Amino acid sequence: MADTSSVGSLNTVSQQVQTAVQQYQSTLTSQQVTPLQNQQTSLNARLTALATMKTKLQTLYTTTTAMAVTGSSSTFLGLTASSSNPGVVTATASSGATAGNHTVLVTQLAKTDLALSDQLTSSATSIVDAEGAGTKTIQVGNVSVDVTLTAGDSDSTVLGNIADAINAKGGNVSASVVSDTSTTSRLVLQSTQTGSANAIALSDTAGTLLANLGLSSSVVSGRNAFTSTAGGYLNQDASTLDAKFKLDGIDITRSGNTVTDALTGVTLTLNGAQNASDLPATVSVGINTNQVQSTVQQFINNYNDLLQNLTSEMAVDPTTNTRQIFAGDPTFTMLKVNLQSLIYGQVSSVKSGNPANLFQLGVTAAADGTLSISDTTKFNAAMAADPTKISDLFNSSNGLAVQMNNLLKNFVAPTSGRMDSMTSIVKSETSSLSDRITTVQARISNQVTQYQNQLVQLQAALEEAQNLDSEMSYILSGDLYSTTSSGLDLTTSSS
Numbered sequence: 001m002a003d004t005s006s007v008g009s010l011n012t013v014s015q016q017v018q019t020a021v022q023q024y025q026s027t028l029t030s031q032q033v034t035p036l037q038n039q040q041t042s043l044n045a046r047l048t049a050l051a052t053m054k055t056k057l058q059t060l061y062t063t064t065t066a067m068a069v070t071g072s073s074s075t076f077l078g079l080t081a082s083s084s085n086p087g088v089v090t091a092t093a094s095s096g097a098t099a100g101n102h103t104v105l106v107t108q109l110a111k112t113d114l115a116l117s118d119q120l121t122s123s124a125t126s127i128v129d130a131e132g133a134g135t136k137t138i139q140v141g142n143v144s145v146d147v148t149l150t151a152g153d154s155d156s157t158v159l160g161n162i163a164d165a166i167n168a169k170g171g172n173v174s175a176s177v178v179s180d181t182s183t184t185s186r187l188v189l190q191s192t193q194t195g196s197a198n199a200i201a202l203s204d205t206a207g208t209l210l211a212n213l214g215l216s217s218s219v220v221s222g223r224n225a226f227t228s229t230a231g232g233y234l235n236q237d238a239s240t241l242d243a244k245f246k247l248d249g250i251d252i253t254r255s256g257n258t259v260t261d262a263l264t265g266v267t268l269t270l271n272g273a274q275n276a277s278d279l280p281a282t283v284s285v286g287i288n289t290n291q292v293q294s295t296v297q298q299f300i301n302n303y304n305d306l307l308q309n310l311t312s313e314m315a316v317d318p319t320t321n322t323r324q325i326f327a328g329d330p331t332f333t334m335l336k337v338n339l340q341s342l343i344y345g346q347v348s349s350v351k352s353g354n355p356a357n358l359f360q361l362g363v364t365a366a367a368d369g370t371l372s373i374s375d376t377t378k379f380n381a382a383m384a385a386d387p388t389k390i391s392d393l394f395n396s397s398n399g400l401a402v403q404m405n406n407l408l409k410n411f412v413a414p415t416s417g418r419m420d421s422m423t424s425i426v427k428s429e430t431s432s433l434s435d436r437i438t439t440v441q442a443r444i445s446n447q448v449t450q451y452q453n454q455l456v457q458l459q460a461a462l463e464e465a466q467n468l469d470s471e472m473s474y475i476l477s478g479d480l481y482s483t484t485s486s487g488l489d490l491t492t493s494s495s
Contacts, residue, residue, distance in 0.1 A: 017455045024451050028444045036437045043430045047423065049313055049325040053332075054412065054419040056309050060302040061408040067299060067394045067401035072096070075295045076391030080288035081266055085281035089245075090269045093285050097265030102248050103280040106270050110194035110243035110257045114234040115202070116226040117187035118214030119180060122156035127212055136207035138162075141191065141200060143171030147209060156185045162209075163187060173200055186231075187213060195255025196238040243270050246280065287387045296390065297373065299401070300363070303343070304370040310336045311368065331418060335411070340369060342403050349398035354389040355382065358400070361390065 066075050072095045079099065081091035089104045120126065133151045137144060145165045149158060156177065163175035166189075176188050191198045202220045204210045211217070214231025218224075226232035235241060243254045247262050254262075257270040266285060274280075313326040314333065326332045343365070346356045355361050361382055362375030373379050382390055394401040411418045 017452070017459055020455055021448060021452045025444065025448045028447060029441075032440050032444060033437060036433055036440065040430060040433050040437070043426055043433065046325055047426050047430070050419060050423050050426065053309060053313065053326075054423075056302075056306040057408055057419065058412045060299075060306050061405060061412050063299050063302045064401040064405040064408065067295060068399065068405050070391075070395050074391055074395060076287075076292050076387060076395070078288045078291045079265070079285055080291075081283055081285045083281050083283050086271065088270070088272045088274060088281045089283065090271060091263075091283045091285075092267045094265045094267075097263070097285050099286045100284075102263065102283045102285070103246070104268065104283055105246040105276075105278065105280040106243075106272065106274050107246070107276060108240065108242070108244040109270055109273050110255060111235075111241055112194050113191040113198065113200045113238070113241055115189040115200050115215065116231055116234075117159070118231045119184045119186055119229040120155040120159065120213075122154060122179065122183055122185045124155050125152060127155050127158045127209075128153050130212045131207060131209055134207075136209040137205040138207075138210050139201070139203045139205055140166050140169075140175075140189070141171045141173035141202075143169040143173075144205060145169055149209075159185055159187045159213075162213075172198055193255070194241060194257065195243075196241045197255045199238040199241060200233075245270060289383045289387055292383055292387050292390055293373075293379070296361075296379075296394075299394075300371045300373070303339070307336070307339065307369055310339075331422070335407075338407055339404070342400060342407070343369075343371070347393055347396065347399055349396040350392045351389075351396075354392045356393070358393070361393070 069075065071077075077095075079093040079095070079097045081093040081097070083090050083104075088106050128149050128151060131149055133149050135146050135148045137146050139145075143166075145162075147158075147162050147165050149161075153161075156179075159177045163177050166173060166175040172192050174190050174192055176190075177185055178188050179185050189200055189202070191200050202210055202215055203217065210220075219232055223236045223238065224230075224232040225236050226234065241255075243257050243259070245252055247268075252259075252262055259268040259270065262268060263283075263285075266283070268283070310326075310332055313324050314329065314336070315324045316322070316327045343358065348356075350356050358371065359365075360378075362373055362378030363371055364374040365371055393399060396402070409417075414420065
């Protein structure tokens with residue numbers, strides 16, 4: 001008899017049994033698993049479509065949320081500032097600014113302070129010879145600086161060490177060494193910030209190092225002008241370091257050329273000085289019409305994107321009867337109807353005489369419902385007349401952005417929104433389906449194993465029957481006792 005210890009292993013059965021088992025398993029899988037897997041594929045496709053739809057809904061919701069804001073924070077009332085003479089002054093405006101025109105006459109730009117040491121022979125040792133070796137302490141601007149002098153140091157070496165020590169402190173004065181001729185050097189000190197408030201203050205704390213550089217206390221206190229050989233300041237009058245300008249005829253002085261506190265919400269940047277008799281520049285602060293148009297265009301773009309996605313996912317091909325993911329879905333059918341109803345409807349809360357719908361602003365709808373600003377002349381005329389008329393259409397109490405924002409909120413609200421609810425349901429169905437597929441596959445595996453064992457047993461029985469049949473045929477054919485022994489022919493003996 002056949003060895004049945006290998007029952008259940010496809011590798012130990014005949015090719016016929018193996019083929020039969022595979023066909024049986026394929027049939028069961030096709031009948032019981034494949035339909036479930038097709039459902040799972042469909043559900044996964046729906047999840048993807050829901051995620052895409054939610055993204056487009058969220059984008060439009062975010063846009064309408066911003067558009068619905070009123071007051072100084074409104075995206076429609078963003079202010080901009082312009083200058084009639086940018087070479088003299090430029091300006092930017094923030095939400096705290098007030099629309100209006102202002103005159104600016106710049107008579108003096110702010111600048112940094114500059115001081116120079118005496119002209120010293122680079123190779124000489126006059127500084128060390130006069131001061132002596134050791135550590136000297138000087139006050140430079142807002143920092144105290146220690147400088148070590150070594151006997152034999154050349155003047156250029158000492159100046160370099162002083163500059164390095166000052167710069168290492170990181171105060172409000174920077175230092176460098178300039179070789180004004182091939183044989184001479186000078187220490188150059190420059191304030192890091194403009195204005196008289198940042199004028200360079202110098203003094204010797206321990207030693208007379210600065211005095212030996214030509215920057216004695218009398219030179220510093222008197223702000224003596226430097227010469228081609230003597231130390232001193234570039235600007236004798238510290239007030240010349242400040243910016244001076246007239247704003248609407250009012251004299252104003254500031255330490256820098258960027259002025260943030262002269263006009264509320266407006267930053268003035270002074271770029272060039274004028275003569276007192278020159279024509280002042282005009283700074284105009286007003287609503288940023290480019291931002292208004294950009295805001296409306298963004299709304300149109302986001303709306304079109306959502307509408308096209310809805311149309312595509314709800315489509316039905318009448319020829320092939322091919323239905324897309326959301327074809328016939330009442331939730332999205334009503335969403336599309338409500339969106340278009342808002343677009344084509346009238347806004348009741350606008351002020352009398354203001355545009356009550358998009359089409360009065362020059363916006364038109366194509367055959368597929370998508371929008372565009374086709375009449376730019378009408379749109380620009382509305383902005384030029386009064387940009388607030390445009391904002392009124394969107395963010396008045398019952399404005400277009402307000403209504404659409406309320407509609408979309410029902411779909412995109414975290415957890416409670418329809419999109420999250422629908423997604424949660426589909427995910428639950430997908431998980432349940434995965435469990436069913438696992439269960440069915442396990443059942444099929446057991447059935448296949450039983451079927452395989454039955455075939456193996458039948459195969460063994462068939463082989464045993466074939467062996468028995470072969471033995472019987474052998475006996476009946478007379479060949480079983482055909483062998484002779486000692487010359488005796490047993491097959492022919494008398495029974």
